[in-house]
Amino acid sequence: GAVVSQHPSWVICKSGTSVKIECRSLDFQATTMFWYRQFPKQSLMLMATSNEGSKATYEQGVEKDKFLINHASLTLSTLTVTSAHPEDSSFYICSARDLGAADGYTFGSGTRLTVV
């Protein structure tokens, strides 16, 4: 089936630095992508929805200036965590709208971010 490749799978960064997470849809075009954050032993929390060529729509409480989302092409969406702090440490997961999937969505494998 279709794959959403998410990189890196894990990253450690220092407080105050920025880190970029990439999600690429392989073999299909993803006009819409979704970004989630998941803290330990909690469920996935939707952060934002991005449509190719448009500004992302952020969920209430998610700082758009801190979590920059770019969806400049039909196969690539990026999430940049700016000025990261330890409380941003989490598991970040992307998902793409995939009309070829049985449920209509394909998830990335996730990125474990640790801010020290």
Next chain:
Amino acid sequence: LAKTTQPISMDSYEGQEVNITCSHNNIATNDYITWYQQFPSQGPRFIIQGYKTKVTNEVASLFIPADRKSSTLSLPRVSLSDTAVYYCLVGDLQAGTALIFGKGTTLSVSS
């Protein structure tokens, strides 16, 4: 998406059948019921989807009563590798909006 209620956790032993029930009293006419599995440090994986009655695939069965206000995911003969979190989602997936996850059910399978 319609709100769902699932047990927080379940325990089982290898070889047993596990049934996880999900309540979705406010399900709408166009809503489908979809179950996902998530292992630690991985993205969710689609298991099964249904609209009414019974759906079966190589992994699980999904039972949906006539009123569609609940559904039951049935995992036959579980193994240790079925230890995971299982999420029940209800919604009109044709709409293409974001999937909203509830708390899920943590299934622990022991030997």
